[in-house]
Amino acid sequence: DAGVIQSPRHEVTEMGQEVTLRCKPISGHDYLFWYRQTMMRGLELLIYFNNNVPIDDSGMPEDRFSAKMPNASFSTLKIQPSEPRDSAVYFCASRRTALGGEQFFGPGTRLTVL
């Protein structure tokens, strides 16, 4: 298996622009997670899905952020409009089961908003 795939790996955009991050989880994994990592705040959970259904989006910072999972093999995280404080590394991760088991992370998308 290729692991969790994220695109793009790097994104530089200007404030106010829409940003879309993409993730393909490992096949057969029922859980998908979106995290954001910064030096100041560490690794924060934004939202997670079970069988394509959002379970907990309490970590989504504000209405500018939205996430979808239209099918078991694809998810998007959208920021509209983007702001400089959104600059961070965004990780997607997937896991096969609810409890136990390894959660696999993608390589991350490094987002810079100017």
Next chain:
Amino acid sequence: QKEVEQDPGPLSVPEGAIVSLNCTYSNSAFQYFMWYRQYSRKGPELLMYTYSSGNKEDGRFTAQVDKSSKYISLFIRDSQPSDSATYLCAMINAGGTSYGKLTFGQGTILTVHP
């Protein structure tokens, strides 16, 4: 107050030293405990995973869980320069509306110098 508190570090130790990394948590629903290692510009990777209170050993690494005190530790013996990375404790919620949610500590940056 955060659900998971991790000793922030950073830690700098000489090669061969014993390293102790620690986390405390407040949510009794946390039942599965993990340590992840993250190298610079990479996603986190699972290092150790445990469920029960007590010790679990894997080579130079020992994970310790004390559920009564809500405290977990990771010990690294005979530390090597290749152990230099950020270490993150993580816990899975096994109850309530956040079933399956994996929450991370802030992370501790470890540097092992030759």
